[in-house]
Amino acid sequence: MTLKKSPLAPATFPDLPEIAGVRFACGNSGMRYKGRDDVMLAEFAPGTTVAGVFTKNTMPGAPVDWDRKILSIGIARGLVVNAGIANVFTGAAGLKTVEDTATAAAQLLNAPPEHIYIASTGVIGEPVPTEKITNLLPRLAEDLSIDGGKSAANCILTTDTFAKGAAATAKIGEKEVMIAGFAKGSGMIAPDMATMLAFLYTDAAIPADVLQQMLSEANEKSFNCVTVDSDTSTSDSVLLFATGRAENGPPVDASGESLANFKKALLEVMTDLAQQVARDGEGASKFITVKVTGAESDSAAKTIALAIANSPLVKTAIAGEDANWGRVIMAVGKSGEKANRDKMNLKIGGVLIAENGSRAPSYQETAVTPHMKGQEIELEVDVAVGNGSAFAWTCDLTHGYIEINADYRS
Amino acid sequence: MTLKKSPLAPATFPDLPEIAGVRFACGNSGMRYKGRDDVMLAEFAPGTTVAGVFTKNTMPGAPVDWDRKILSIGIARGLVVNAGIANVFTGAAGLKTVEDTATAAAQLLNAPPEHIYIASTGVIGEPVPTEKITNLLPRLAEDLSIDGGKSAANCILTTDTFAKGAAATAKIGEKEVMIAGFAKGSGMIAPDMATMLAFLYTDAAIPADVLQQMLSEANEKSFNCVTVDSDTSTSDSVLLFATGRAENGPPVDASGESLANFKKALLEVMTDLAQQVARDGEGASKFITVKVTGAESDSAAKTIALAIANSPLVKTAIAGEDANWGRVIMAVGKSGEKANRDKMNLKIGGVLIAENGSRAPSYQETAVTPHMKGQEIELEVDVAVGNGSAFAWTCDLTHGYIEINADYRS
Numbered sequence: 086m087t088l089k090k091s092p093l094a095p096a097t098f099p100d101l102p103e104i105a106g107v108r109f110a111c112g113n114s115g116m117r118y119k120g121r122d123d124v125m126l127a128e129f130a131p132g133t134t135v136a137g138v139f140t141k142n143t144m145p146g147a148p149v150d151w152d153r154k155i156l157s158i159g160i161a162r163g164l165v166v167n168a169g170i171a172n173v174f175t176g177a178a179g180l181k182t183v184e185d186t187a188t189a190a191a192q193l194l195n196a197p198p199e200h201i202y203i204a205s206t207g208v209i210g211e212p213v214p215t216e217k218i219t220n221l222l223p224r225l226a227e228d229l230s231i232d233g234g235k236s237a238a239n240c241i242l243t244t245d246t247f248a249k250g251a252a253a254t255a256k257i258g259e260k261e262v263m264i265a266g267f268a269k270g271s272g273m274i275a276p277d278m279a280t281m282l283a284f285l286y287t288d289a290a291i292p293a294d295v296l297q298q299m300l301s302e303a304n305e306k307s308f309n310c311v312t313v314d315s316d317t318s319t320s321d322s323v324l325l326f327a328t329g330r331a332e333n334g335p336p337v338d339a340s341g342e343s344l345a346n347f348k349k350a351l352l353e354v355m356t357d358l359a360q361q362v363a364r365d366g367e368g369a370s371k372f373i374t375v376k377v378t379g380a381e382s383d384s385a386a387k388t389i390a391l392a393i394a395n396s397p398l399v400k401t402a403i404a405g406e407d408a409n410w411g412r413v414i415m416a417v418g419k420s421g422e423k424a425n426r427d428k429m430n431l432k433i434g435g436v437l438i439a440e441n442g443s444r445a446p447s448y449q450e451t452a453v454t455p456h457m458k459g460q461e462i463e464l465e466v467d468v469a470v471g472n473g474s475a476f477a478w479t480c481d482l483t484h485g486y487i488e489i490n491a492d493y494r495s
Numbered sequence: 496m497t498l499k500k501s502p503l504a505p506a507t508f509p510d511l512p513e514i515a516g517v518r519f520a521c522g523n524s525g526m527r528y529k530g531r532d533d534v535m536l537a538e539f540a541p542g543t544t545v546a547g548v549f550t551k552n553t554m555p556g557a558p559v560d561w562d563r564k565i566l567s568i569g570i571a572r573g574l575v576v577n578a579g580i581a582n583v584f585t586g587a588a589g590l591k592t593v594e595d596t597a598t599a600a601a602q603l604l605n606a607p608p609e610h611i612y613i614a615s616t617g618v619i620g621e622p623v624p625t626e627k628i629t630n631l632l633p634r635l636a637e638d639l640s641i642d643g644g645k646s647a648a649n650c651i652l653t654t655d656t657f658a659k660g661a662a663a664t665a666k667i668g669e670k671e672v673m674i675a676g677f678a679k680g681s682g683m684i685a686p687d688m689a690t691m692l693a694f695l696y697t698d699a700a701i702p703a704d705v706l707q708q709m710l711s712e713a714n715e716k717s718f719n720c721v722t723v724d725s726d727t728s729t730s731d732s733v734l735l736f737a738t739g740r741a742e743n744g745p746p747v748d749a750s751g752e753s754l755a756n757f758k759k760a761l762l763e764v765m766t767d768l769a770q771q772v773a774r775d776g777e778g779a780s781k782f783i784t785v786k787v788t789g790a791e792s793d794s795a796a797k798t799i800a801l802a803i804a805n806s807p808l809v810k811t812a813i814a815g816e817d818a819n820w821g822r823v824i825m826a827v828g829k830s831g832e833k834a835n836r837d838k839m840n841l842k843i844g845g846v847l848i849a850e851n852g853s854r855a856p857s858y859q860e861t862a863v864t865p866h867m868k869g870q871e872i873e874l875e876v877d878v879a880v881g882n883g884s885a886f887a888w889t890c891d892l893t894h895g896y897i898e899i900n901a902d903y904r905s
Contacts (some may be wrong), residue, residue, distance in 0.1 A: 411584055487897060
């Protein structure tokens with residue numbers, strides 16, 4: 086099946102900056118895709134620190150097991166990603182694939198295997214032909230290039246219809262540093278996290294434990310706010326590599342003022358990538374932003390926002406361009422979080438539709454019709470019990486989703 | 496939009512027995528539907544006890560608020576149900592609709608309003624024209640008939656494509672008693688509970704507190720195991736009325752041997768109705784039974800079973816007749832419950848597909864192809880950590896669901 090580019094895709098792929106200490110190379114392994122690259126090798130300069138967050142699915146793939154294990158070391162020299170067949174539910178053979186891949190890359194990059202990160206995405210439950218990856222690695226090691234970010238962003242895609250990249254600059258003290266990243270994901274997308282891989286890299290010098298704290302925090306407000314279909318992948322991984330080549334004085338903790346600007350830029354890049362994932366949601370015709378305010382806590386607000394963003398009835402109503410506010414309030418109630426039914430308000434596209442738990446006297450459906458016909462839908466719910474707030478991003482649920490996920494054999 | 500009858504519908508509507516002490520009447524209110532009845536009045540003989548379980552959605556409709564409030568009295572003389580516009584998110588006006596309806600029915604049945612139960616289903620967020628209901632009630636009170644069960648089962652339908660009924664007999668001591676019931680529901684169906692209304696009635700004499708305990712227990716293993724789209728309705732109600740006309744000696748508690756046979760029959764009727772709801776799931780082309788064994792507890796097993804039954808990726812794969820076992824195991828991991836990835840087994844249609852967490856060496860896809868092409872799909876997962884087990888029932892996710900829920904305006 087050939088997929089049409091999502092109508093919600095950004096106009097162009099951004100210029101990813103070259104970042105000192107990071108090089109990429111890509112190639113075709115022949116394991117599944119023809120006419121495109123499907124294995125990516127990244128090399129990081131000696132001294133690169135790393136942080137990672139992974140799927141909360143309790144049945145992770147072997148690469149997630151591996152990365153989690155080596156993360157405590159905090160040093161990264163390489164990253165190998167393959168697309169097409171995910172190394173998931175593959176038993177002992179899957180673990181061996183990871184170990185063999187890490188060992189092969191480690192030899193080429195002159196590092197121990199425990200400094201090599203692995204990620205894998207694609208069909209699950211099929212054996213991964215390890216040699217098709219390891220045979221390719223020597224050539225990739227020769228091809229490593231500092232301007233390979235765009236090719237790498239394309240190489241890791243599966244059912245995605247466009248490559249996703251983002252970048253920003255930040256200051257740490259007087260030093261300007263750069264952050265760049267790319268991601269893939271368009272189905273089996275739900276927080277914690279998604280069939281989503283994201284790789285971020287910066288030339289900042291930041292100790293691994295500080296990096297980890299910043300990544301975890303930003304992840305809660307970015308990738309963990311995105312959902313396509315509520316299904317949580319077994320392979321989700323977000324990795325952040327810091328080469329230290331900017332030679333800023335490494336900050337000692339994540340909470341201080343010295344990293345405030347960096348954290349802001351990191352969140353920007355991650356939010357941008359996360360939203361691009363929702364914009365490429367399988368079958369998406371509309372991008373939906375859900376904003377919840379007035380909840381008991383930020384965490385309660387996020388639970389409510391995701392209940393709305395995951396509701397098939399809300400998502401199909403939006404696909405049908407219907408401002409079906411009853412379904413939105415149903416989803417609030419389904420979340421289980423505290424909300425005041427008789428005080429809550431709902432706006433769609435800025436138009437007040439429900440007020441104090443029933444239809445607003447002022448509401449005319451025609452006022453919201455132009456918004457519903459657009460590609461960017463905004464739902465704002467105030468649940469009237471506290472000060473907690475959160476966002477979630479998703480897409481509508483259309484025939485396209487069924488085509489991709491049910492009709493893929495025809 | 497005219498809906499085609501679900502291909503999974505039972506061949507015929509069952510013969511609902513006449514049950515002493517219960518009479519029904521139906522009529523058309525003119526509030527939404529043309530050419531069919533949409534308001535139902537039931538009368539219960541003096542002395543009828545009642546039990547109820549309701550949606551866990553925290554934004555319930557006004558009828559649920561009312562029924563919950565009067566349930567502690569434990570006595571029922573009447574029931575009024577309307578279909579087409581659900582009395583939900585209607586504020587103070589909605590509460591008045593309920594009170595006015597209960598008062599009108601109470602006068603006609605010579606009972607206090609607090610003995611009159613109310614239920615409502617249909618579009619949410621629209622005002623309910625109370626008088627269209629109350630004006631109809633005097634005629635319905637005159638038309639009450641002991642053989643009105645089938646008409647009543649039809650009268651309460653909304654997007655359902657067939658009426659759902661079930662009946663059984665049981666013994667309490669030497670007395671034979673009868674249980675009958677009918678239900679509606681086909682979308683916004685998820686445990687706790689569904690846009691699902693079910694009304695059960697028996698001629699047994701059973702105190703209200705005993706009745707309540709039995710209903711709650713049976714509900715956990717029947718209606719709360721059904722899901723169509725994970726969306727939890729605001730109006731779900733299951734009510735059980737016991738007229739006492741069988742003149743059995745009323746049992747004093749629910750746990751004794753004297754009610755064992757009755758409980759079994761009640762669970763049978765409720766399971767039958769619950770499965771009919773899944774068989775009428777919006778757009779359903781296949782009925783899916785999920786069986787989970789080996790979980791830490793029955794409750795953990797149920798969480799896992801429902802995670803599988805609610806997964807859009809599992810449901811679309813089944814719609815596509817693909818035995819995509821990786822998606823099933825993904826859903827197990829998404830549930831958050833304990834499972835042993837490297838020991839778990841999965842069968843589809845009795846064919847062992849995954850063994851010890853990866854593809855079974857014996858597995859050939861052709862072995863399961865005929866099962867996947869059928870209308871009754873069975874998934875069995877053993878998660879290999881304990882002795883807990885549970886069932887869930889659902890349907891596949893097809894273009895029909897999108898048509899009903901997104902294209903309903905076209």
